[in-house]
Amino acid sequence: MxxxxxxxxxxxxxxxxxxxxxxxxxxxxxxxxxxxxxxxGTGRTVFLGSLKVTTIFIATFFCAVLGPTYFYAENESPWVSVIVILSGIIPMISVLYMTSPxxxxxxxxxxxxxxxxxxxxxxxxxxxxxxxxxxxxxxxxxxxxxxxxxxxxxxxxxxxxxxxxxxxxxxxxxxxxxxxxxxxxxxxxxxxxxxxxxxxx
Structure with missing residues (x-):
């Protein structure tokens, strides 16, 4: 209906x-x-647009820089790099999911x-x-x-x-x-x- x-x-x-x-x-x-x-509202629109872009940059930094750094570190477990990468990807996916409509x-x-x-x-x-x-x-x-x-x-x-x-x-x-x-x-x-x-x- x-x-x-x-x-x-x-x-x-x-x-x-x-x-x-x-x-x-x-x-x-x-x-x-x-x-x-x-x-x-202009303020709300600008804030959400900036939030989307910011989370994408953060996720890229965690995946391309921090993740490999922890992965190749001799004194760190490989699982640490996985957690670091997920900590950057999950916020990005959450923000994109909630703000897309x-x-x-x-x-x-x-x-x-x-x-x-x-x-x-x-x-x-x-x-x-x-x-x-x-x-x-x-x-x-x-x-x-x-x-x-x-x-x-x-x-x-x-x-x-x-x-x-x-x-x-x-x-x-x-x-x-x-x-x-x-x-x-x-x-x-x-x-x-x-x-x-x-x-x-």
């Missing part, structure tokens, strides 16, 4: 933001095609008619159709943004990875069409249930 991504109260917040930004967009006549409706941004894709005026845009967001398209931005292993485009009806609420994932989508059909070197499409997402940052553009 599928559930809408945006609760009613959040759409109302988006509507109020659009009204406050009306003066800015009036002279441009059009809203942007991609409307930012959720932002996890983290959602940085969600952009709502406005159809052409909804970009022509504030009133049309507000009507569209108040009665958001389930086939409306959204772009969900997450981070890859190195903290680089990756964008997954889908319809709202493709998402369903869930509780996976001990609460680290609260939305999923079916990616079987998408993965069949993807080239092997592109990897699998993002299936799991974690969107904060707290207050996000909203923007009118």
């Amino acid at each position: 599928h559930f809408p991504l945006f609760p009613v109260n959040e759409l109302q917040k988006l509507d109020s933001t659009s009204q406050s930004s009306a003066g800015f967009f009036d002279h441009q006549e059009l809203f942007p095609e991609r409307l930012l409706v959720y932002h996890a 983290f959602v940085n941004y969600i952009h709502l894709r406005l159809p052409p008619f909804a970009r022509n005026s504030n009133e049309l845009m507000r009507r569209f967001t108040k009665t958001l159709p389930r086939d409306a398209e959204i772009d969900i931005t997450t981070m890859n292993v190195l903290g680089k943004p990756r964008v997954a485009r889908m319809k709202i009806q493709d998402l369903s609420a869930t509780n996976e990875r001990f609460g680290l994932v609260n939305y999923v989508r079916d990616t079987k059909t998408i993965n069949k069409r993807r080239k092997w070197w592109m990897g699998k499409a993002v299936r799991q997402f974690w969107r904060s249930c707290g207050e996000g940052e909203y923007s009118g553009g």
